[in-house]
Amino acid sequence: xxxxxxxxxxxVRQAVFALNRINMEERVKMEIVKGILDDIKSADLDxxxxxxxxYIYRKLKELTKTDPYSEIKKTYNESxxxxxxxxxxxxxxxxxxxxxxxxxxxxGNIIDFGIYQSVDINATVKKxxxxxxxxxxxxxxKTHMGRADRVxxxxxNAGEIVFDMLLIEVLMSMGLRVTAVVKGGxxxxxxxxxxxxxxxxxxxxxxxxxxxxxVGTDLDECGEAFLNIYQSHDTVISKGQGNFETLVGMNKAIxxxxxxxxxxxxxxxxxxxGAMLLKQNIGGFNExxxxxx
Amino acid sequence: xxxxxxxxxxxVRQAVFALNRINMEERVKMEIVKGILDDIKSADLDxxxxxxxxYIYRKLKELTKTDPYSEIKKTYNESxxxxxxxxxxxxxxxxxxxxxxxxxxxxGNIIDFGIYQSVDINATVKKxxxxxxxxxxxxxxKTHMGRADRVxxxxxNAGEIVFDMLLIEVLMSMGLRVTAVVKGGxxxxxxxxxxxxxxxxxxxxxxxxxxxxxVGTDLDECGEAFLNIYQSHDTVISKGQGNFETLVGMNKAIxxxxxxxxxxxxxxxxxxxGAMLLKQNIGGFNExxxxxx
Numbered sequence: 001x002x003x004x005x006x007x008x009x010x011x012v013r014q015a016v017f018a019l020n021r022i023n024m025e026e027r028v029k030m031e032i033v034k035g036i037l038d039d040i041k042s043a044d045l046d047x048x049x050x051x052x053x054x055y056i057y058r059k060l061k062e063l064t065k066t067d068p069y070s071e072i073k074k075t076y077n078e079s080x081x082x083x084x085x086x087x088x089x090x091x092x093x094x095x096x097x098x099x100x101x102x103x104x105x106x107x108g109n110i111i112d113f114g115i116y117q118s119v120d121i122n123a124t125v126k127k128x129x130x131x132x133x134x135x136x137x138x139x140x141x142k143t144h145m146g147r148a149d150r151v152x153x154x155x156x157n158a159g160e161i162v163f164d165m166l167l168i169e170v171l172m173s174m175g176l177r178v179t180a181v182v183k184g185g186x187x188x189x190x191x192x193x194x195x196x197x198x199x200x201x202x203x204x205x206x207x208x209x210x211x212x213x214x215v216g217t218d219l220d221e222c223g224e225a226f227l228n229i230y231q232s233h234d235t236v237i238s239k240g241q242g243n244f245e246t247l248v249g250m251n252k253a254i255x256x257x258x259x260x261x262x263x264x265x266x267x268x269x270x271x272x273x274g275a276m277l278l279k280q281n282i283g284g285f286n287e288x289x290x291x292x293x
Numbered sequence: 294x295x296x297x298x299x300x301x302x303x304x305v306r307q308a309v310f311a312l313n314r315i316n317m318e319e320r321v322k323m324e325i326v327k328g329i330l331d332d333i334k335s336a337d338l339d340x341x342x343x344x345x346x347x348y349i350y351r352k353l354k355e356l357t358k359t360d361p362y363s364e365i366k367k368t369y370n371e372s373x374x375x376x377x378x379x380x381x382x383x384x385x386x387x388x389x390x391x392x393x394x395x396x397x398x399x400x401g402n403i404i405d406f407g408i409y410q411s412v413d414i415n416a417t418v419k420k421x422x423x424x425x426x427x428x429x430x431x432x433x434x435k436t437h438m439g440r441a442d443r444v445x446x447x448x449x450n451a452g453e454i455v456f457d458m459l460l461i462e463v464l465m466s467m468g469l470r471v472t473a474v475v476k477g478g479x480x481x482x483x484x485x486x487x488x489x490x491x492x493x494x495x496x497x498x499x500x501x502x503x504x505x506x507x508v509g510t511d512l513d514e515c516g517e518a519f520l521n522i523y524q525s526h527d528t529v530i531s532k533g534q535g536n537f538e539t540l541v542g543m544n545k546a547i548x549x550x551x552x553x554x555x556x557x558x559x560x561x562x563x564x565x566x567g568a569m570l571l572k573q574n575i576g577g578f579n580e581x582x583x584x585x586x
Contacts, residue, residue, distance in 0.1 A: 005309055005319060008326045013302035026298060030338055033301045037330045045323055 001245045004264040007049045011040045011056055018060050018188075021068035032063045048245040049264065050216035057187045057215065067186045069158075076111055076159030076189070077198050079121050084162050091166050098142060098174070101167040102257060103129060106276050108163030109156060109240055109259045112189065121159060128259075134275035141255050141278060148235045150177040153205075154217055154247075156240030156258075161191045164239060165201050171237075178205040179229060184222075185213030190242075216242030241265055247281070254281035294538045297557040300342045304333045304349055311353050311481075314361035325356045341538040342557065343509035350480045350508065362451075362482045369404055369452030369482070370491050372414050377455050384459050391435060391467070394460040395550060396422060399569050401456030402449060402533055402552045405482065414452060421552075427568035434548050434571060441528045443470040446498075447510055447540075449533030449551075454484045457532060458494050464530075471498040472522060477515075478506030483535075509535030534558055540574070547574035 015036045019029040039059050043052035061067065087104060094100035107128035111119050145151070153168055155161055168178050180201055183190045196207045211223020217238070219227065230236075236254040238247055244256045245265065256279045260266040266273040308329045312322040332352050336345035354360065380397060387393035400421035404412050438444070446461055448454055461471050473494055476483045489500045504516015510531070512520065523529075529547040531540055537549045538558065549572045553559040559566040 003323070005312065005322050005326065008323070009302050009306035009309055012305050016298055016302055019298065027338065029298050030296065030301070033298065034334045034336075037301075037334045041327045041330045043327075045320065 001048045001248055001265070001268055003043055003045050003047070003049050003052055004267075006262075006264050007043075007052065008040065010049075010262065010264075011043070011052060012037070014053060014188075015056055015060060018057070018068045019064070021072070022064055022066055024064065032060070035059065035063055048216065048218075050242040050245040051214075051218060053242075054187070054214040054216075054218065054221070058213065061186070061213075069189045070186065073158035073189050073191075073195060074198070076119075076121065076157075077162065077195055080108070080111075080159040080162035081199055083122055083125075084166070087163070088166055088169075091170065097170045098145065098167075099138060101163075101170040102138060102141065102278060103133070104163045105160075105167040105239065106133070106257045106259065106278060108160040109257070109276075111157045111159040112240070112259075112261060119159075125163070128276065131276055133278055134260075134271050135269070135277040135279045137255065137280040138278050140280050144235065144253065144255070145171060145174060145176060148176060150179070150233060151235045151237055152230065152233045153178050153180045154210075154236060154238045154240075154243050155180055155182055155191050155196070156243065158189045158191050158195050160239070161195055161201060162199050165199060165204060167237075168201070168205055172205060179233070180205050180207045181210050181217075181226065181229075182207060183213055184209040184211040184226075187213045187215055190215075216240075216244075216246030218246050244279075250281065252281065255279070256281065294341045294541055294558070294561055296336055296338050296340070296342050296345055297560075299555075299557050300336075300345065301333065303342075303555065303557075304336070304345060305330070307346060307481075308349055308353060311350070311361045312357070314365070315357055315359055317357065325353070328352060328356055341509065341511075343535040343538040344507075344511060346535075347480070347507040347509075347511065347514070351506065354479070354506075360479045363479065366451035366482050366484075366488060367491070369412075369414065369450075370455065370488055373401070373404075373452040373455035374492055376415055376418075377459070380456070381459055381462075384463065390463045391438065391460075392431060394456075394463040395431060395434065395571060396426070398453075398456045398460040398532065399426070399550045399552065399571060401453040402550065402569075404450045404452040405533070405552075405554060412452075418456070421569065424569055426571055427553075427564050428562070428570040428572045430548065430573040431571050433573050437528065437546065437548070438464060438467060438469060441469060443472070443526060444528045444530055445523065445526045446471050446473045447503075447529060447531045447533075447536050448473055448475055448484045448489070449536065451482045451484050451488050453532070454488055454494060455492050458492060458497060460530075461494070461498055465498060472526070473498050473500045474503050474510075474519065474522075475500060476506055477502040477504040477519075480506045480508055483508075509533075509537075509539030511539050537572075543574065545574065548572070549574065 039055045091097050091101045107125045110124045183192050210226040212221040214221035238254050238256045240258050260275045263273050332348045384390050384394045400418045403417045476485050503519040505514040507514035531547050531549050533551050553568045556566050
């Protein structure tokens, strides 16, 4: 996926969103936005929108010397954890726990501060559960997971991670070994090791850092330890739009679970903004992938 | 009014809006947007948002060598002209034609392609006529116009100009001499002399150019001929947000008729976006103004 004309205002909007979370003089914020325009100007049009936003968030971090999302990440983890027992009961009581947990994990992807300014988790997730999945490769996921023995789970946002934990529990109950992947550094409200520990995911499965604060999963930016794990696995569950943007078309069996939150990504998929997807990576289910399942 | 943090994404959005109206390769458009980021970067934070957008639209004109809004201006003038006889009948039959025509002129201010991508004139204007005016200095306008003998009428957008023409007719029927002002060059869907002639406004009153393609009425950019007229008049009717941004607080009796279309302007006024205003310029009704009425 490449940068689109519509991405440019969104790049600036994201910087303003983040700055609005920081207690700082308005005039200074405006000078910071001006500084970020240079990074937007040097955006590589042949790379993903996520690639460009990586540089924007890095510049923000450098100029503000703060993480605008650290507090809100804690709040959303705590709020989602309060909902965890109730949703866990629903998953375990469901006729098909994998189906219910997968849906819940997609619904939880609504918690994204690169796109929205605030989210009522309970109401929004419940509403999302009622929505039709626009692209639903669930049967393929079920078959694939039934035959695979291990999977990498690329996490996305704080709060959402609690719903991912439920899906990971279900996958593990099916006998799969799961390696959950967090960001190596703070970026937007994406989870880092701190969040995984805060919600107790590390008690369920192995959690590793991808070694970078890049948006999505940009393999050119990831650390060697993660790359070794990534190369040795052929099955991936990928959460969120950023991971989709950076991994779509890769030669690997990836299942993308996310909500297409912007017009650009939705258009790329021939869908409407807000569409929920459980989408198999086209072309990624090659011979090499088959040997791994 | 000064540039706000929220203006920055809007500056880029406006450039993308305009480029979306041009038939040109996507990659070229993206390079043009990148070029415009420099102009946004050099925005003077002590001047109005309109001041910054002037440079953006000039750069767009320079780089695209086209006027993205010329066709749509014609379309909206023609559409509004078709509605003219019906609305004229309503104005003339109204118990207070000045009140009705003023409201209609504010309602017509919805036709703004710096903000919206398309407008259903008839439906939108009729809906706007039903809305409450958030700031309504109509009684002051009525008293002032009843005592004044001449007024400058700063026009705003194509299409909307037809509704302005109705208000100008009413003002003239009250014995006022009206000088209508158009832009000196194409910018967004603002009217130029061509539009005034197309809708026949020149048959009703004197129409002059302000000598510039700047957004709003930026006196530093206006031509000498217009400045002489502006200085010699003390009563002004100013249409639209751009004119408000650039003239608010001036030492002159100005009545601003417009819709606050963005959060920044609305917040500046302590209102909500979409609010309709007939607002007297605070502090502009000084001794000098009184001698003119």
